[in-house]
Amino acid sequence: xxxxxxxxxxxxxxxxxxxxxxxxxxxxxxxxxxxxxxxxxxxxxxxxxxxxxxxxxxxxxxxxxxxxxxxxxxxxxxxxxxxxxxxxxxxxxxxxxxxxxxxxxxxxxxxxxxxxxxxxxxxxxxxxxxxxxxxxxxxxxxxxxxxxxx
Numbered sequence: 001x002x003x004x005x006x007x008x009x010x011x012x013x014x015x016x017x018x019x020x021x022x023x024x025x026x027x028x029x030x031x032x033x034x035x036x037x038x039x040x041x042x043x044x045x046x047x048x049x050x051x052x053x054x055x056x057x058x059x060x061x062x063x064x065x066x067x068x069x070x071x072x073x074x075x076x077x078x079x080x081x082x083x084x085x086x087x088x089x090x091x092x093x094x095x096x097x098x099x100x101x102x103x104x105x106x107x108x109x110x111x112x113x114x115x116x117x118x119x120x121x122x123x124x125x126x127x128x129x130x131x132x133x134x135x136x137x138x139x140x141x142x143x144x145x146x147x148x149x150x
Contacts, residue, residue, distance in 0.1 A: 014061040014069060021087040023069040027055055032076050036083065053081050 012025040024045055027034040032054030037045040053075040060072045067088040073081055107114040113124045122131045 010057065012059045012061065012071070014063070016066050016069070016087070017063050018066040021067065021069075023061060023071065023085050025051070025059070025071065025083075027057065027059075029057060032056065034073075036085070051081075051083060053077075053079070 008029040010027045010029050012023075012027065014023045016022070022039055022045075024037040025034050026037065034051040034055045035047045036049040036051065038048040040046045051073075054077075056074045056076050056078075058074045061069060062072075063069050067086060069085040069087075071083040071085070073083070075081055104116050104118075107116075111126050115122045115124075120131060122129055124130075
């Protein structure tokens with residue numbers, strides 16, 4: 001942690017498994033404001049997005065692939081939010097412009113299943129199902145905050 005203009009700043013930094021991408025978030029620990037930074041030139045970066053919810057300082061970063069990082073964090077109002085950082089073009093020479101449309105389907109892993117469709121998103125972990133979003137297609141995807149869409 002370092003001090004900038006009399007304020008404490010916490011850096012959340014994680015390098016992708018293939019060492020090609022860096023996820024970087026700076027959090028003002030006094031105000032709870034957090035900003036996502038993108039690599040700009042070599043070791044330099046610049047602010048790209050402000051996380052919409054004030055944070056309480058707890059962050060967990062997990063790389064789902066060499067080009068997808070998920071940051072889970074608690075907010076000051078005790079909710080859990082996620083930020084998904086995507087990097088690269090997925091090998092097709094094009095980028096994601098709206099991530100919500102790209103994650104439709106059924107995803108499975110170690111005792112976890114995520115179902116994303118026009119009805120909403122549900123997560124089943126160890127047999128317990130939790131519905132994250134439910135409603136019409138419009139209300140489901142327009143209630144999501146999308147970040148870092150490249």
